[in-house]
Amino acid sequence: xxxxxxxxxxxxxxxxxxxxxxxxxxxxxxxxxxxxxxxxxxxxxxxxxxxxxxxxxxxxxxxxxxxxxxxxxxxxxxxxxxxxxxxxxxxxxxxxxxxxxxxxxxxxxxxxxxxxxxxxxxxxxxxxxxxxxxxxxxxxxxxxxxxxxxxxxxxxxxxxxxxxxxxxxxxxxxxxxxxxxxxxxxxxxxxxxxxxxxxxxxxxxxxxxxxxxxxxxxxxxxxxxxxxxxxxxxxxxxxxxxxxxxxxxxxxxxxxxxxxxxxxxxxxxxxxxxxxxxxxxxxxxxxxxxxxxxxxxxxxxxxxxxxxxxxxxxxxxxxxxxxxxxxxxxxxxxxxxxxxxxxxxxxxxxxxxxxxxxxxxxxxxxxxxxxxxxxxxxxxxxxxxxxxxxxxxxxxxx
Amino acid sequence: xxxxxxxxxxxxxxxxxxxxxxxxxxxxxxxxxxxxxxxxxxxxxxxxxxxxxxxxxxxxxxxxxxxxxxxxxxxxxxxxxxxxxxxxxxxxxxxxxxxxxxxxxxxxx
Numbered sequence: 345x346x347x348x349x350x351x352x353x354x355x356x357x358x359x360x361x362x363x364x365x366x367x368x369x370x371x372x373x374x375x376x377x378x379x380x381x382x383x384x385x386x387x388x389x390x391x392x393x394x395x396x397x398x399x400x401x402x403x404x405x406x407x408x409x410x411x412x413x414x415x416x417x418x419x420x421x422x423x424x425x426x427x428x429x430x431x432x433x434x435x436x437x438x439x440x441x442x443x444x445x446x447x448x449x450x451x452x453x454x455x456x457x458x459x460x461x462x463x464x465x466x467x468x469x470x471x472x473x474x475x476x477x478x479x480x481x482x483x484x485x486x487x488x489x490x491x492x493x494x495x496x497x498x499x500x501x502x503x504x505x506x507x508x509x510x511x512x513x514x515x516x517x518x519x520x521x522x523x524x525x526x527x528x529x530x531x532x533x534x535x536x537x538x539x540x541x542x543x544x545x546x547x548x549x550x551x552x553x554x555x556x557x558x559x560x561x562x563x564x565x566x567x568x569x570x571x572x573x574x575x576x577x578x579x580x581x582x583x584x585x586x587x588x589x590x591x592x593x594x595x596x597x598x599x600x601x602x603x604x605x606x607x608x609x610x611x612x613x614x615x616x617x618x619x620x621x622x623x624x625x626x627x628x629x630x631x632x633x634x635x636x637x638x639x640x641x642x643x644x645x646x647x648x649x650x651x652x653x654x655x656x657x658x659x660x661x662x663x664x665x666x667x668x669x670x671x672x673x674x675x676x677x678x679x680x681x682x683x684x685x686x687x688x689x690x691x692x693x694x695x696x697x698x699x700x701x702x703x704x705x706x707x708x709x710x711x712x713x714x715x716x717x718x719x720x721x722x723x724x725x726x727x728x729x730x731x732x733x734x735x736x737x738x739x740x741x742x
Numbered sequence: 743x744x745x746x747x748x749x750x751x752x753x754x755x756x757x758x759x760x761x762x763x764x765x766x767x768x769x770x771x772x773x774x775x776x777x778x779x780x781x782x783x784x785x786x787x788x789x790x791x792x793x794x795x796x797x798x799x800x801x802x803x804x805x806x807x808x809x810x811x812x813x814x815x816x817x818x819x820x821x822x823x824x825x826x827x828x829x830x831x832x833x834x835x836x837x838x839x840x841x842x843x844x845x846x847x848x849x850x851x
């Protein structure tokens with residue numbers, strides 16, 4: 345790691361600072377994966393923050409997700425059918441998704457704060473529930489049902505009216521002040537998703553349904569480190585305003601292996617933008633596109649794939665093939681965007697320079713150049729034996 | 743009974759999630775009386791054929807009849823996925839609204 349005191353989520357200080365005193369006073373344990381790539385440094389920061397606030401707390405740091413040192417050139421990448429060596433890119437890091445068992449080990453120390461690195465999102469919620477209700481590690485039914493609750497909460501306001509509004513079909517009250525979700529869970533792992541009175545947004549059967557299947561493939565088999573959860577028979581029912589009961593979820597045996605993600609040096613994402621507005625804006629932008637295409641190909645001999653979008657005409661859905669050039673003629677405010685991924689820094693810079701040169705050598709009336717090179721990490725999933733994880737819980741005191 | 747064509751957005755909502763190069767779009771029918779019609783219109787084959795230049799792989803459909811929902815899992819649908827796509831929307835989050843532009847046949851007046 346470039347800096348041994350960084351690598352955690354930098355928002356941790358502000359967020360913990362806002363709630364730590366109240367949580368300590370009311371003995372509410374905070375469980376967070378904001379340790380990210382460096383949970384120990386996050387733990388030290390949290391202890392230091394508590395000292396400054398005059399709080400005496402125990403912080404439990406969960407480690408074991410970092411598998412970077414176990415990746416070898418011979419490690420197989422199943423999605424590609426290649427080894428790491430054959431893939432040919434520099435390994436940046438590798439982390440497994442830990443499950444509720446890792447957090448349960450930390451809860452045994454009765455800490456005020458638990459900080460983890462990579463953990464499956466629902467497990468952050470399953471662990472405190474399993475701890476409170478005493479479910480066994482092979483209680484698949486309860487772990488499956490609790491996974492649905494965790495899944496509904498893990499994307500915060502996406503279940504309370506965020507990412508939902510589509511007026512006039514779906515409207516959200518007081519949308520600028522959405523309340524965070526919470527769940528009231530029973531010992532049978534059914535529960536009610538709700539939010540605090542006086543906050544904006546809504547919890548409805550519809551918001552819960554949309555979030556229930558979010559990023560889920562087969563509803564009969566939602567795989568986490570804890571369980572194979574089965575959402576296929578889920579029931580949602582509105583019991584009162586902003587109170588929706590979720591029931592009918594169950595689970596089966598957990599997956600044998602853990603999913604881990606290897607990050608590789610993905611080169612640079614080069615992006616540059618330039619705008620045209622007023623009469624003929626679409627035609628002038630299309631002329632700029634053709635200038636860029638010709639110069640990249642004939643002068644720079646560019647072999648990389650270059651994407652040229654007209655934002656406002658054919659950008660996000662441009663590759664779906666459902667737009668016509670005639671539509672560009674109708675627009676009066678359009679932004680050209682050029683994008684390329686490459687390991688060749690000189691070619692990435694060339695793309696930016698070519699778009700910037702539209703100031704001087706492009707069609708009339710263009711303006712608003714922005715260009716950016718972003719280092720990117722590409723990822724590959726691998727599946728590792730659970731025995732590869734060396735789980736360690738370190739307790740720190742303020 | 744007379745049947746009429748309506749844009750899917752008139753009778754259902756949709757939300758997209760992504761994993762690697764796989765897009766999943768769930769569709770939720772507003773009025774339970776439209777569910778069977780939407781299910782009959784919006785087959786996996788129909789979705790797979792809708793935007794073949796973008797959604798290039800196989801499409802699976804999962805049904806959640808008690809919730810009036812359909813979940814489409816679309817392989818090779820995100821232009822390489824979040825780490826490879828050159829789309830400004832590299833997660834394909836806006837693709838739910840591509841699906842909502844498709845017509846479906848409903849029998850309810």
